[in-house]
Amino acid sequence: MRWAVVSSVLVLTGCPGAIDDPAPYLQARGIDSGLVAEDAGIDAGPLSDAGHPDTGVVSDAGEDTPIIVQAEYASVLQAPMAKRDDPEAQNGQYVVVPAGEPVNGDPDSVTAGRMDLAFVLDAAATVRVFGRVRVPDTNGDSYWVRMDGGAWIQWNGINLDHPGVWWWAPVHDSDDGGAVVDFTLEAGRHVLELRQREAGIALDAILVTRDLNLDPNG
Numbered sequence: 778m779r780w781a782v783v784s785s786v787l788v789l790t791g792c793p794g795a796i797d798d799p800a801p802y803l804q805a806r807g808i809d810s811g812l813v814a815e816d817a818g819i820d821a822g823p824l825s826d827a828g829h830p831d832t833g834v835v836s837d838a839g840e841d842t843p844i845i846v847q848a849e850y851a852s853v854l855q856a857p858m859a860k861r862d863d864p865e866a867q868n869g870q871y872v873v874v875p876a877g878e879p880v881n882g883d884p885d886s887v888t889a890g891r892m893d894l895a896f897v898l899d900a901a902a903t904v905r906v907f908g909r910v911r912v913p914d915t916n917g918d919s920y921w922v923r924m925d926g927g928a929w930i931q932w933n934g935i936n937l938d939h940p941g942v943w944w945w946a947p948v949h950d951s952d953d954g955g956a957v958v959d960f961t962l963e964a965g966r967h968v969l970e971l972r973q974r975e976a977g978i979a980l981d982a983i984l985v986t987r988d989l990n991l992d993p994n995g
């Protein structure tokens with residue numbers, strides 16, 4: 778499947794309070810939203826892991842260095858999404874959607890899996906978000922995704938040119954012709970929330986970059 782790739786920008790602000798309280802039904806990994814791991818001294822190469830396993834929150838130095846957040850460090854991970862081991866995955870683990878309805882058409886469903894990935898920007902920026910995703914086929918190639926409780930984006934048709942392998946793919950909007958979605962964010966803590974749409978898809982990590990020309994697969 779091919780799309781004309783056109784960049785669109787969603788303007789969002791840091792607003793952790795917009796995230797629904799997950800306590801009633803989620804397996805929270807234990808992030809206290811008031812505790813933000815600041816690390817302005819991350820020594821990160823282009824694709825190095827800047828994750829903080831204790832919190833799931835990473836921070837950048839306000840420069841072009843990408844941020845990588847491991848899926849297995851999700852601040853919220855709701856079944857049936859589950860962690861799995863794979864030596865080909867960064868940090869040896871990933872999160873899979875192992876089961877569910879053929880298509881979850883309701884991103885607000887509380888019975889489908891959810892994964893929250895938190896990061897911190899030390900300065901306001903327009904960023905592009907990639908996922909290191911492995912898809913089986915067209916029946917398992919999508920997520921619902923949103924930033925900071927904003928509008929849901931249908932991220933569908935992911936990596937159909939690269940089935941069965943880990944491959945970086947930028948978040949795109951399948952309801953907008955597959956346009957890549959860039960996010961204009963304020964400094965502070967942000968949460969990329971993924972909800973289950975189809976089963977079989979797996980996420981290793983996300984990458985957040987200010988360099989809108991970056992190709993993580995290059």
Ligand SMILES: [Ca+2]
Nearest residue numbers: 847867870981
């Ligand atoms: Ca991983």
